[in-house]
Amino acid sequence: MIAHVDMDSFFVSVELLRRPDLRGRPVIVANGTSARSRGVVMTASYEAREFGVHSALSLAVAHRRCPQAILVPSDMRLYRRASKAVMDIFAEFSDTLEVAGLDEAYLDLSGSIAPKTRAREMKHLVRQRTGLTCSVGLGSNKLLAKIASDLEKPDGLSVLDETEMPDRVDGLSARIIPGVGPKTEQRLSGVGVQTVGDLARIEFELLADAVGRNHARGLQARANGQDGRQLEPVREPKSESRETTFDRDISDLEWLGARIDELAGEVCASLSRGCRAGRTVTLKAKLASFQTLTRSRTLPHHTRDPDEVARLGRELLDVLDAAEPLRLIGIGLSGLRRDGESPPPTVDDGPALRLDLDAA
DNA sequence: TCTGGGGTCCTAGGACCC
DNA sequence: TCTGGGGTCCTAGGACCC
Secondary structure, three states: OEEEEEEOOHHHHHHHHHOHHHOOOOEEEEOOOOOOOOOEEEEEOHHHHOOOOOOOOEHHHHHHHOOOOEEEEOOHHHHHHHHHHHHHHHHOOOOOEEEOOOOEEEEEOOOOOOHHHHHHHHHHHHHHHHOOOEEEEEEOOHHHHHHHHHHOOOOOEEEEOHHHHHHHHOOOEHHHOOOOOHHHHHHHHHOOOOEHHHHHHOOHHHHHHHHOHHHHHHHHHHHOOOOOOOOOOOOOOOEEEEEEEEEEEEOOHHHHHHHHHHHHHHHHHHHHHOOEEEEEEEEEEEEOOOOEEEEEEEEEEEEOOHHHHHHHHHHHHHHHOOOOOEEEEEEEEEOOEEOOOOOOOOHHHOOOOOOOHHHO
């Protein structure tokens, strides 16, 4: 039995621990400090959600929908500490824990005789030790557990059996299926798919024409509750990046170059702390028109030298030759390797493949 | 009405190699 | 002289997730 734990309006709930006076009021945690800044809602309290305020909504719109909302600037260091505290509690309930973000995790409760009781105990302990609530879903795989945790929120606990899937989920929007985002939802709508049930039963070829064969296979399996993924307790990072959105759109190359220097410095400092280095440097730019461009270059060696990364970043900015001012710029490194780790073997390093024709 | 930041995975074409 | 084909790496873009 797999459990999926999802902390309830996590960032807001953590803020309320130090601002109890705000409890019961519409609260928004955002990366911007005013309704005029170019920010979005990171988390909205349930009181704010009543007004149609939700994650990723622009602050300008959020403010229009709920002018009385209290805007709290985000404090990621605090949320990371709180996250660590709750993950430590989860770890007391299972040896197999997959952290799936600051506010969610999967646990393997197969070793437990009464998983639902264990889950209830875990929710209790989280509330007792941290003052935070969470919603837990139980299922025979990650997908069912994840869907289950969404069925009763906040402070929920629900079990979703594969055989109950049609009864409890078929009528819900296909959007609850992981992998169905705004674009896929539109394409699905084009072939008459609105609900999970529609997706589960649509003729495969029709679905494949709409979203591609590969995607179609995965989506239809999920709509039927099937998911073969294992928990992944340890995940090696594959890339690391920093980006920043400006208060206003910028064309000044010298000024942009200075931002690249700063971002490269931050990425390299962080990689250094994690004893990692990368081979591919990627420059990301978002134009005033919102189009996103990337330019990348792969080095023959791994690096976390801020000067080298910044120099490459500036070169890539020249190559980019943007025709519009930029609203965002970012620098990332991928192809990461931990210090002392041998590079992945190339074909030449392996033993020669020998065909023993005589043996046949 | 205006759209963050940090990630993952997938696709597709071209280069290159055997 | 119309045609190899498979595998891997690199680059760019897109969708999605939290």
